[in-house]
Amino acid sequence: MQTIDETKVRHARLEATGWFSQFWGPTGAFPVQLMGLLTSGELVYFRARGNKITLEVAASDDDFGSDRVIARFREDVVVDDANEFGASLMDEDAAAELIERWLGEFRSGARPMAPAR
Numbered sequence: 129m130q131t132i133d134e135t136k137v138r139h140a141r142l143e144a145t146g147w148f149s150q151f152w153g154p155t156g157a158f159p160v161q162l163m164g165l166l167t168s169g170e171l172v173y174f175r176a177r178g179n180k181i182t183l184e185v186a187a188s189d190d191d192f193g194s195d196r197v198i199a200r201f202r203e204d205v206v207v208d209d210a211n212e213f214g215a216s217l218m219d220e221d222a223a224a225e226l227i228e229r230w231l232g233e234f235r236s237g238a239r240p241m242a243p244a245r
Contacts, residue, residue: 139224147231148172154223162227170198174227176218179205182242183230193244201230202242 132200137155142148143161151164151172159177166172167184173192174183185199186192235241 141221141224142227143226145231147235154218154220154227159208159221160218162223166231172227172231174223176223181205181218181223181226182244185225185231185234188201197241199239200242200244201233201240202205 129141138152139154139162142164146163146168149167152160153164154160154161154174154176155162159175160175162172162174164172167217169187171186171189172183172193173186175181181203183195184192184199191197
C-alpha cells in the first residue's frame with residue numbers, strides 16, 4: 129500500500145470509529161475515494177465513480193480489483209446526467225456514512241463478494 133499522507137483529508141465521522149490506523153478521505157470527485165489501513169491490518173479502498181460505488185477490503189495492495197480481495201461491497205446508483213459534469217457526484221458525508229455502514233458489516237463478519245468495479 130502506498131504511504132498515506134497524514135496531512136490529507138480525514139473525515140471526522142470515520143476517524144471517530146477508531147477502526148483505522150491511518151487513512152485519507154473520502155475526498156475528491158470522479159471518483160470520490162478513501163484509502164486506509166484498518167487497525168486489524170486489512171487495507172480498504174472506497175471509490176464512488178459513475179454509476180458504481182465500491183468498497184474493497186484486502187490483505188495487500190496487490191489484491192485490490194482481483195479475486196483475492198477479502199470482501200467487496202458494491203452499490204449501483206442512478207447517474208444524474210443533468211449536472212454540469214455529466215457524471216455522478218457523491219457528498220463526502222454520504223460517502224462516510226456508507227463506508228461506516230459497510231465496514232461495520234465487515235467487522236461483524238460479512239464478506240460479500242459483489243462484482244468488481
